[in-house]
Amino acid sequence: MTQNDTIVALATASGSGAIAVIRLSGPEAISYASQQFNSITRKDIASQKSHTIHLGHIVDGSRIIDEVLLSIFKNPHSYTGEDIIEISCHGSSFIQQEIIQLFLRKGCRMANAGEFTLRAFLNGKLDLSQAEAVADLIASDNAASHQLAMQQMRGGFSNEIQKLRDELMNFASLIELELDFAEEDVEFADRTEFKNLLGRIIKVLKGLIDSFAVGNVIKNGIPVAIVGEPNVGKSTLLNALLNEERAIVSDIAGTTRDTIEDEIAIGGIGFRFIDTAGIRETRDVVESIGIKKTFEKMEKAQVIILMLSTKDILKDQSRILLELEKVKNRFPQKPLLVIVNKIDVLDDDTHNKLQSFISEGSKFEFLKLSAKSGEGVEELKTHLLGFVNTGALKNNDTIVTNSRHYDALIKALEEIQKVSYGLDSGLPSDLMAIDIRQALYHFGEITGQITTDDLLGNIFANFCIGK
Template sequence: MNHDTICALATANGIGAIGIIRISGDDAISVSSKIFDGKNINKADSHTVHYGFIKDEDEVIDEVMVSVFKAPKTFTAEDSVEISFHGSPHIAKKILEVLIKNGARMAKAGEFTMRAFMNGRIDLSQAESIADLIASENEASRKVALNQLKGGITNEISVLRTDLLNFTSLVELELDFAEEDVEFADRTALTMSLHRTEEKLRSLIDSFKYGNAIKNGVDVAIIGKPNAGKSTLLNALLKEERAIVSEIAGTTRDTIEEVLHINGTAFRFIDTAGIRETSDIIEEIGVKKAKEKIETAKILLYLYDELDSTPEEVILFIKEFYRHDLKIILLHNKIDLQNGYFENEFDAQLKAELFPEYTSEIIAISAKNKTGIESLKSELSDYIQNMETQENTIITNQRHYEALQKSLESVKKVEEAITGNISTELLAYELRYALEYLGEISGEFTNDEVLGNIFSKFCIGK
């Protein structure tokens, strides 16, 4: 890997009390010393901080503190320098310009972290966890990202790979003695090991549903007939007038999306156009968008008003859009018009037709008076809690999830190979694939295209 010296702003753009510029590479210290008027940092000890000025020839740019870090005990495992300056965007620009003039170059997105990976300081899953940690918006996602940064998933995968690697070595040895027709790898012990591996892989894969929810949030589609109270419900949840409310049916023509955090989890509520047959071209587009949102949502809130609906209409709609991974909550709205809520024949018919296969929840609400809103929030929070897993390591990364699925398929093929008494050569082939997919997670097996895609999503300076 090219170890030329890179530099970038490590703090957020904009005005602040201080800003930090990070420099890394073989000449990081010598390049920085050329522009630093203070102690000779070429002779400074590692992990020391020095006061002085950044100069461009005779012009003083700013009064700064310079921190020196010498390889290999640095984030990138290279010589590194950090310049703390007064947090002006103009000063940052001037310091970067003078660094580049003296031999550094601007870092690409994620290049510091990529160097840490390439230099063996961290593995690929740890590198990705750094981006997740920076992007974490709640306590749960912070804890998961921090666990992965500390090597959580790497340790889990390492144990699985070690078992498979031991058996793969014995199977490969059999290939060297193919003419003697000997068996070094105990097939019974291998099968037991594969069962343990398969069980662990399934557990990690199952944790992704929860991990994805706490990392990326949960899409919640608010659906119902026109004028059912969808926009009023969104406003009640957000405690602000976000959506236009009108007695005129069909007011909402487009989707409105807002995020609400409930007990640390982000729920993305999507207010949609009322679903009905219409000749209005604009409203028809809105109805089409509403149906598209249903297809991607994890939770469906279906509002109905029994004064303007029939049980048959509600039942038909729910059955049309039901899928096994969609949680459906029925919201009996406008109970303020009924002098309170009591279960009647309408809801009894819904329960008879829809419980428990399609849904098991009917919550009575008045979106207008904000009655039942807390019950709805509690039900949404329970949705997350019911997904919680006993796994110490939670999968939040789509790439890890797909690699684990491929690994599981390969392990199952190895099991089938043993059961079918196929040739040692084919058995070795399937074992190698299982090892390779597991290795993709930590970066032991990867390619430049995958690396480029991962690190391009990082911010510059990290």
């Protein structure tokens, strides 16, 4: 991976806008910029200090392309660790392309996806987990995922892994030293202290692995399936939650033939609501496909909202309770919230009957609301937040959100457990050393101390060009 050339790319989103930023990075960035930039005050850009901004024109010979602001960041005090020039020009797509093509003609190369961040990693400005957090930060669309990405980008996760790796490395070196004195039968590593360290590492790794369940849903949004019989108000509830007419609402049973999905942030957490086809016996082929998809979405959901109408409850309470039992038995591990809808049409008598039904089904969580009037919808949002275990997030504990990190942590835990078993069994140092090296390897995979070109290619290919 050569870094001896200078790259250029649009750093802001493509398309027209008020302004756009074009970024150059590499050994010739300042030289190329000084040739194509005429300062309003006739300053020589090459001699200006780092972290300064200058007003002037980008020119192609005698032709002025645009009036711009040019920012200078000199190595090593820049994002990539190289000389960087950032040109803030007007947001015309034509102007953007004219400037980029100008620098390409002068000797720059078009940056690959994520190449600026790749160079930051290769130059030691970021470790690999921090570099990956940059992509997560760009993709974050709610407060919680933003907080997780910021925590990782600032090194919270990698610092914790690095600390464990350093401690393990110290003992590994002592174990390796014992191999050089195998004939003398000496022990340089204190076995009791080593066992305590392994216990701490196992505890931390298990905590990080367990946190992935929370981190993954926060990062990708928590899927919530809204299910129930036709015409109980599922689509009306979805519209009330989104505060827009997202789903078709009709008095005709079976209007929703397919699943409808949309996402909103509640209390900084992303929730992905899935309005499903009504569950009932039907001969309609299209509706049957929709019902099949409903069960598929329930399998994938983290939370199930089962909606009932007061009319159906009062008609056949025993059947309704039996249906609730079936859903709970089919998905025993998923939080099930039973919504009693259309409470806006209750009189005192039906309200009392409804309370009797809720008391009889006390093993279930019930919430009464009116999707049509909006009564109880805010209470539902509060209830949903209660299903999310965000204690670790609020306490700024490390939460794992990256599948690659999760996989490496599991492999590291397996190796550490082998070392712990070997220590308890009196395994020879040379055999324990093999497992220790493997654990160190998996720790290094997370922070980037152990990398391959294929690994870096896969990671940075998911970045946008210009970052």
